[in-house]
Amino acid sequence: MTKPILIIGGGLAGLYAATKLHQRNIAFLLVEAKAQLGGRIYSEGSLSASNTGFDLGPTWIFPHQPKIQSLAKSLNLTLYEQYNQGDVLYQAPNQTAQQIPGAGDMQLFRLKHGMTTLINKLYKQLPAKSVLLNHSVTELTKTHKGWHLKINNNGQTVHYNAKTVITALPPRMITQHLTPELWASQRLINRLNTTPTWMAGQAKFVATFDHAFWRERNLSGQCFSRVGPMVEIHDASADNNKHAALFGFIGIPYSTRSKVTKTQLVEACISQLTYFYGEAAKSPTQCFIKDWAEDEFVANNDDKTQPSQHPEFNCSELTPELNELNIHLVGSEFANKEAGYLEGALNAVDDALSAI
Structure with a gap:
């Protein structure tokens, strides 16, 4: 099949590119390896009455x-403003908060x-047949006519040809999944490998409650800790003080947290919230945790072991080869401005x- x-x-980058092409009546096909769209935009705990989801990926604009x-x-x-009314709690080692x-x-x-909701709205703007889930690229090669892709769909290999490829993956995921040894120079491969994936080594925790009890004590929900397991905590409640939640x-x-079970890590997070807020925090209605380091389409071994850094990828010297x-490399890490953020994508x- 040729596209x-x-x-x-x-x-976000892939879907935004797709909607832009669709608006210009340019034919395309988008393939996604996972069963759901969104990449690092990911929410859990949707409540049927309000369709409220709690973000375990990017939260802020x-x-x-x-x-x-x-x-x-x-x-x-x-859009609504992050709640920040009230005081902040700070926890230092061997000291009272x-x-x-x-x-x-x-x-x-x-x-x-x-x-x-951003991902869902973009997807709804696209023709259903133009987006394929559970389609992971197993081989990408350059031919005299363009590109050839081998794609795995539930165990079946599907072949596609394309004149132009837009890859909306982080740099290290390109080297991990798109066989650059078959088409890229060693210089390009090295640059891709040395650019960290924003948020890849991080883990995020959300706890929901019947009401935002911290606000009753003139607390903003904002905490900073040098003890852990969470180093930073914020109010994650839905707007208008509904569906109370905290995230951290x-x-x-990862080398340390991978040695404990997810249940143990959740218990440690609840214990920390209880330390800050007392008995009211001891019994959350729901708990969610997402360890991005364990996502094979987000993090590789370097992301798991190296300290978190902001990505910088200067494409200028690689432009002739590309x-x-x-x-075209459109993951957020490749942006000249706001790299790593939603804006960067x-x-x-x-x-x-603009170059196509």
Whole structure:
């Protein structure tokens, strides 16, 4: 089967690229290895009455990021401010938690019902047959006519040809899954391998409650800890004080947390919340945990073992090779601005499409 443009990856970058091509009546096919779309945008705990999901991937949109705000509004999605009213708690080793007046005043936005709503809205704009789930690329090769892809679909190998390839994967996932040894220079492969995947080595925890009891004590839900397991905690409640929740970034390295069970890690997180907030935090209604280091389509061994760094990938010296190959790298890590963020994914796509 031949397609003019084949998009690999159904996260924000891949879906945004697809909608842009569809708006211009340019034929494409998007293939996603997983059973669901979204990439690192991932929510759990959807409540049937309100369709509220709690984000275990990206949570925030920043005021200085115009494209992602504009995209959300164009899809009729509602932005609201991160709750930050009240005091902050700070936990130092071998010391009682300190209550510090006033949470940080940095303005942050969230999407009503969770970030997955952004993915769902983009998907609904596309022809159903143009997006294939459970289709993982097993081999990518360059031919004199363009690109040839071998794709695994539930154990069956499907062959596709394309003139142009848009890869919406992080750099290390390209080397992990797209056989660059068959088409890329060693310089390009080295650059891909040395660029960290944003958020890949991280784990995130969410606990939901019947009500936001911390707000009753003039606490913002914001905590910082040098003890752990969570190093940073924030209010994750839905807007209008509904569906109370707290979320935290787990600061234990993967090499350590991989030695305990998920149940043990959840219990440790609840224990920490109980330390901060007392008995009210001891019995959450739901708990969710996502360890991105265990996702084979997000993290490789380097992401699991190396310290988290912000990605920087300067494409300028590689542009001639990429142009000759007719492959476009649109994962967020490739963006010239806001690399690693949702805004970066949109920037990378817009730059690539202007060249197609």
